[in-house]
Amino acid sequence: MIIHFLGTSGSSITPFRTNSSILIDNDLLMDVGEGTTQKLLQLGSLKDIRTILISHLHVDHYIGLFSFLWHQWLVERDQAPISIYGPPKIRSATEEILKLTSTPVEAFPFQIKYYPLDPKDTILKRGEISTISLIHPTYTLGYRIDRERSICYIADTAPLDRTISFAKNCDVLIHDASFPNKFAELAHKFHHSTPQDAAKIASKANVKILVLFHILGNMENQLELYQKEAQEFFDGEVIVAQDMKKLEI
Numbered sequence: 001m002i003i004h005f006l007g008t009s010g011s012s013i014t015p016f017r018t019n020s021s022i023l024i025d026n027d028l029l030m031d032v033g034e035g036t037t038q039k040l041l042q043l044g045s046l047k048d049i050r051t052i053l054i055s056h057l058h059v060d061h062y063i064g065l066f067s068f069l070w071h072q073w074l075v076e077r078d079q080a081p082i083s084i085y086g087p088p089k090i091r092s093a094t095e096e097i098l099k100l101t102s103t104p105v106e107a108f109p110f111q112i113k114y115y116p117l118d119p120k121d122t123i124l125k126r127g128e129i130s131t132i133s134l135i136h137p138t139y140t141l142g143y144r145i146d147r148e149r150s151i152c153y154i155a156d157t158a159p160l161d162r163t164i165s166f167a168k169n170c171d172v173l174i175h176d177a178s179f180p181n182k183f184a185e186l187a188h189k190f191h192h193s194t195p196q197d198a199a200k201i202a203s204k205a206n207v208k209i210l211v212l213f214h215i216l217g218n219m220e221n222q223l224e225l226y227q228k229e230a231q232e233f234f235d236g237e238v239i240v241a242q243d244m245k246k247l248e249i
């Protein structure tokens with residue numbers, strides 16, 4: 001499997017990072033932060049994306065969806081349906097924004113299929129896609145993709161024990177690591193994690209590679225610290241996510 005980290009920043013963008021988005025192989029997108037469509041165009045890999053997984057409806061994970069859909073409509077013009085998975089309000093929120101932005105959805109050559117997670121389901125499996133609900137101010141999902149390898153994406157969350165069994169034995173765990181550990185109290189107060197939190201989950205879940213993700217903009221000069229803090233609690237490979245970095249597993 002191939003992972004492209006398109007956008008890796010937490011909350012606000014920086015000169016080096018745009019908001020959260022991860023491309024899996026050539027066809028599946030996890031989160032669509034601002035700047036995603038342009039990054040996909042730089043990779044030359046946009047047409048085949050027919051599955052989109054949205055972790056939650058915060059602006060830094062979601063708002064790039066609309067320029068993506070406009071590009072699919074105006075430029076690619078492929079007729080295959082686009083499936084969008086997300087929290088319970090994914091359909092109503094997306095339809096409302098499309099309406100408010102005067103988007104003529106009836107002119108789209110493709111159908112949008114929505115898969116809102118039922119809030120009653122803590123963990124759900126649909127074929128190769130599994131979801132888990134996380135701890136964040138708005139309803140937030142983590143995802144696991146099982147193909148020939150397994151990739152787990154634990155988006156914005158305070159550290160959460162049930163993610164250990166969810167991510168068990170996966171090849172790559174991509175985990176929220178917004179703040180370095182000296183800001184742990186702040187991180188948890190705002191429902192985020194630190195490199196140390198992510199490393200403890202990775203270790204207990206026995207994953208092979210941990211990717212520290214959702215790096216806050218003003219922490220750019222502390223990336224070595226992120227790496228070091230995670231390595232103290234996890235023996236496997238630790239990668240600090242960078243925009244446009246490719247990982248083949």
Ligand SMILES: [Zn+2]
Binds near residue numbers: 010011058061156214
């Ligand atoms: Zn975020």
Ligand SMILES: [Zn+2]
Binds near residue numbers: 058156
């Ligand atoms: Zn968030």
